[in-house]
Amino acid sequence: MTETALDIFVFTANTLVLIFAVSIAIAYLFLAGLSMSEMKKYMRKNFFVDYKYILSSPFAPGISLLAPAYNEGLTIIDNVKSLLSIMYNNFEVIIINDGSKDDTLEKMINAFDLVKVEYDVQYFIETKPVRGIYKSRNRAFKKLTVVDKVNGGKADALNVGLNVSRRDLVACIDVDCIIEPDALLKMVKPFMEEKTEVIASGGVVRIANSCVVEEGRLIEVRLPEKLIARFQVLEYIRAFLLGRMAWSKLNGLLLISGAFGLFKRDIAIKAGGYNHKTVGEDMELVVRMRVYMHEQKRKYKVSYIPDPLCWTEAPANYQILGRQRNRWARGTYETLSIHRKIFFNPRYGLMGMLSYPFWFFYEWLAPFVEFFGLLFFFILVLLGKVYWSFFLALLLAVYCFALFISMFSLLAEEVSFFKYTQKRDVMKMIFTGMIEPFWFHPRVVWLSLKGNFDLWKGKKSWGEMTRQGFVQYKKSPKKTT
Amino acid sequence: MPFFNAWESSDRETRLILTLAAIFFGMAVVVVFILLISRVRKNAIAKRTEALTQALQGILNSIIVNASVQESIPRSAFEFQIQQIRTIVGKSSFAKQLLISQLIRLKKNLTGTSADILRQLYLSLQLQQYSFTQLRSFHWYARARAMRELTEMQIVESAPLIEKALSSRNTILREEAFISLANLRSTKPLSFLDNYHYPVTAWMQLNAYELLQKLDPRQLPDFCQWFDHPNKTVSLFAVRMTAQFKQYSSATRLAALLKDSEADLRYAALKALTDLEVMDYLSDVKTLDKEIWSSPEYAKSYIQYIGHAQHPRQKVDALEKFLRHDDYGVRFAAAESLLNDESTRAQGEDLLRAAGEKGEALMRHLSEPLLK
Numbered sequence: 126m127t128e129t130a131l132d133i134f135v136f137t138a139n140t141l142v143l144i145f146a147v148s149i150a151i152a153y154l155f156l157a158g159l160s161m162s163e164m165k166k167y168m169r170k171n172f173f174v175d176y177k178y179i180l181s182s183p184f185a186p187g188i189s190l191l192a193p194a195y196n197e198g199l200t201i202i203d204n205v206k207s208l209l210s211i212m213y214n215n216f217e218v219i220i221i222n223d224g225s226k227d228d229t230l231e232k233m234i235n236a237f238d239l240v241k242v243e244y245d246v247q248y249f250i251e252t253k254p255v256r257g258i259y260k261s262r263n264r265a266f267k268k269l270t271v272v273d274k275v276n277g278g279k280a281d282a283l284n285v286g287l288n289v290s291r292r293d294l295v296a297c298i299d300v301d302c303i304i305e306p307d308a309l310l311k312m313v314k315p316f317m318e319e320k321t322e323v324i325a326s327g328g329v330v331r332i333a334n335s336c337v338v339e340e341g342r343l344i345e346v347r348l349p350e351k352l353i354a355r356f357q358v359l360e361y362i363r364a365f366l367l368g369r370m371a372w373s374k375l376n377g378l379l380l381i382s383g384a385f386g387l388f389k390r391d392i393a394i395k396a397g398g399y400n401h402k403t404v405g406e407d408m409e410l411v412v413r414m415r416v417y418m419h420e421q422k423r424k425y426k427v428s429y430i431p432d433p434l435c436w437t438e439a440p441a442n443y444q445i446l447g448r449q450r451n452r453w454a455r456g457t458y459e460t461l462s463i464h465r466k467i468f469f470n471p472r473y474g475l476m477g478m479l480s481y482p483f484w485f486f487y488e489w490l491a492p493f494v495e496f497f498g499l500l501f502f503f504i505l506v507l508l509g510k511v512y513w514s515f516f517l518a519l520l521l522a523v524y525c526f527a528l529f530i531s532m533f534s535l536l537a538e539e540v541s542f543f544k545y546t547q548k549r550d551v552m553k554m555i556f557t558g559m560i561e562p563f564w565f566h567p568r569v570v571w572l573s574l575k576g577n578f579d580l581w582k583g584k585k586s587w588g589e590m591t592r593q594g595f596v597q598y599k600k601s602p603k604k605t606t
Numbered sequence: 607m608p609f610f611n612a613w614e615s616s617d618r619e620t621r622l623i624l625t626l627a628a629i630f631f632g633m634a635v636v637v638v639f640i641l642l643i644s645r646v647r648k649n650a651i652a653k654r655t656e657a658l659t660q661a662l663q664g665i666l667n668s669i670i671v672n673a674s675v676q677e678s679i680p681r682s683a684f685e686f687q688i689q690q691i692r693t694i695v696g697k698s699s700f701a702k703q704l705l706i707s708q709l710i711r712l713k714k715n716l717t718g719t720s721a722d723i724l725r726q727l728y729l730s731l732q733l734q735q736y737s738f739t740q741l742r743s744f745h746w747y748a749r750a751r752a753m754r755e756l757t758e759m760q761i762v763e764s765a766p767l768i769e770k771a772l773s774s775r776n777t778i779l780r781e782e783a784f785i786s787l788a789n790l791r792s793t794k795p796l797s798f799l800d801n802y803h804y805p806v807t808a809w810m811q812l813n814a815y816e817l818l819q820k821l822d823p824r825q826l827p828d829f830c831q832w833f834d835h836p837n838k839t840v841s842l843f844a845v846r847m848t849a850q851f852k853q854y855s856s857a858t859r860l861a862a863l864l865k866d867s868e869a870d871l872r873y874a875a876l877k878a879l880t881d882l883e884v885m886d887y888l889s890d891v892k893t894l895d896k897e898i899w900s901s902p903e904y905a906k907s908y909i910q911y912i913g914h915a916q917h918p919r920q921k922v923d924a925l926e927k928f929l930r931h932d933d934y935g936v937r938f939a940a941a942e943s944l945l946n947d948e949s950t951r952a953q954g955e956d957l958l959r960a961a962g963e964k965g966e967a968l969m970r971h972l973s974e975p976l977l978k
Binding site: 169170172173175178179181182183184185240242243244245247249260261262314316317318319320514515518519521522524525526528529532533535536539540543548551555 | 617619620623624626627628630631633634637638640641642644645648649714746747750751754778781805807808809810811812813815816846850934967968970971973974976977
């Protein structure tokens with residue numbers, strides 16, 4: 126009797142895991158196909174677009190670039206210069222010094238000839254107090270505003286930026302990211318071309334490890350030398366090119382990367398701004414803006430473009446990667462938990478019926494299924510209940526599927542923006558895709574579980590992100606004779 | 607163990623899974639194969655593009671320089687250069703497309719004789735035939751590109767063909783046709799709007815405006831003819847263009863729109879009148895006094911208009927209540943209007959001081975030279 130009960134349990138568990146695995150595979154195949162088709166359409170549609178028209182047009186919306194800075198003294202000047210040189214006409218750069226303990230503010234004051242001004246700050250969104258607002262006496266830096274505030278974290282700093290901004294759109298960026306010069310021109314287009322109101326727009330974030338950078342500008346794209354960064358390149362291509370593009374087409378996109386996103390300021394403020402109680406504030410804001418629009422019964426769209434617009438430095442060792450993934454896992458759970466009311470709630474349309482459940486089952490729950498599946502497997506081994514030939518066949522099928530998805534994402538990169546032009550880079554990436562399921566993926570699963578465990582223990586901090594810095598390249602001065 | 611035995615005894619599942627594994631593996635191999643072929647092909651295309659571009663650019667440069675330094679190029683020299691290009695391009699569609707792109711890129715950066723000679727070259731090489739063929743292509747993207755080419759080269763004869771795309775089910779084709787036609791029919795631009803039933807997006811407006819700017823102002827249509835268009839987006843486009851191209855003669859029609867049943871149109875008309883700085887319709891604008899209160903965006907244009915049109919005393923009376931508006935942007939606009947006008951500055955300051963700390967903070971902000 127007991128043995129039969131065990132058998133029923135084993136059979137049920139196996140069947141559930143199988144259903145989960147098959148459904149996830151179908152979902153990924155569907156998303157990959159849809160993404161590829163959308164990407165091709167995007168490329169063809171924008172092949173001959175003259176983005177320079179936007180530069181001089183009175184119809185182009187104004188944009189505020191919001192960049193929080195905390196202890197960025199080493200690189201802040203280059204970063205600000207890079208932001209100021211972005212190609213757009215009607216824009217301003219707002220740097221929010223989030224109570225840095227180093228000389229971030231002093232360096233900006235000296236480099237840009239800043240003075241404190243009598244700015245009438247409004248607290249549309251409640252934040253930590255603003256200590257002062259600085260403008261440059263030099264007309265060359267007219268577009269620059271520096272806000273000095275009491276430390277309150279990234280979300281709080283971005284909320285101050287939302288309060289201070291006076292433009293229709295706000296681009297929230299990480300100050301240490303490298304933004305492509307034409308990024309705003311490309312990001313703003315969906316806001317103008319869609320018939321329905323676009324409330325946010327995101328673009329592809331790429332990994333800049335080993336790339337050559339000069340004064341905050343990307344000079345040469347190179348494939349990362351370290352394997353850990355290369356795994357992340359593959360991961361980013363898969364997530365950005367194969368996932369988000371499809372979700373955007375379905376109008377179910379829930380996440381715009383915190384590294385670079387463009388939002389409608391009034392909607393972001395009405396929705397309550399960034400939530401500083403979660404470490405996944407980027408995803409949480411998008412979900413909340415969507416919820417707000419649903420509740421207001423307004424038609425809207427969250428748009429996404431596949432152009433590589435922003436380059437960021439990925440964790441270069443497993444310790445830093447651990448902190449990052451720990452934060453991502455906690456952020457995902459916190460966001461899903463805050464907005465649990467939309468789970469399979471038809472009132473929230475596709476977001477409630479598809480996007481949220483997808484995130485819940487395939488992003489948040491998947492590591493648990495994988496981990497407990499593995500545990501269950503070991504128990505079955507001990508009980509001698511493993512049908513080895515079937516197990517090996519299944520393992521092979523899962524590996525081949527993962528390999529196919531990785532290769533397909535590389536193909537998506539190849540047919541779209543073709544950033545790694547060296548022949549050997551393709552071979553390196555194929556090799557990376559082949560070993561990733563054994564070498565990198567298990568660690569990511571483990572880090573994700575650890576993040577959830579830390580959340581359960583009450584961990585709230587961001588976790589320090591130590592960066593190695595880009596490969597700096599300076600033009601050698603011309604020799605004078 | 608009936609369940610487990612049933613599962614175990616069957617090899618069908620294993621075979622099925624192995625088949626699936628083989629399919630995925632095969633697909634992965636095919637993808638890798640395509641990937642590698644694509645890489646080789648792209649590299650070859652890049653090399654060919656570079657070689658062709660260099661070869662063509664040299665000849666094009668020489669044609670442009672000749673056109674700019676001589677009043678007229680000797681026919682024989684021009685024919686010789688055309689022959690050189692023909693030899694390079696041959697019958698290759700790839701080379702033709704590349705040449706067209708090159709001509710368009712150059713033409714965008716040139717004006718006068720140099721731009722004319724590029725158009726002449728496009729015609730002499732009969733590239734318009736290639737564009738026309740593309741315009742009839744099955745692929746929407748080829749048609750869209752051909753529209754751009756024919757428009758850039760001002761091939762007016764293509765207008766009837768392009769006009770057909772205005773009713774296409776493909777949004778991108780419709781948009782491209784709209785943008786092309788806005789630029790193409792120089793004798794009667796935008797006449798196609800009479801029968802246009804699809805939305806005119808901000809992107810289409812932006813493109814159309816950029817192209818219309820290049821026209822001789824005397825050729826621009828009277829945009830007011832579309833104020834009553836059944837398609838609201840066409841009316842909004844017309845109102846915005848009226849303001850952009852400073853068509854003061856349409857001011858009366860704009861004032862009439864202030865009584866339109868559509869709020870969007872009333873707002874656009876108010877904004878257009880403000881942008882045109884036509885201050886003769888104060889009484890018409892004042893009829894909006896009650897409804898603008900609930901619409902901050904609307905209120906800002908209203909404040910701007912009232913600020914310009916009123917005499918100082920009436921202006922202070924009219925704007926005073928806006929200093930107490932719930933929306934900060936509206937309060938800011940009212941204070942700015944009062945403080946930026948010398949004749950109302952003192953009264954404005956008094957009102958802001960009376961409003962307490964918030965009013966004084968606003969006043970200090972508006973007096974800050976670096977924030978102007």
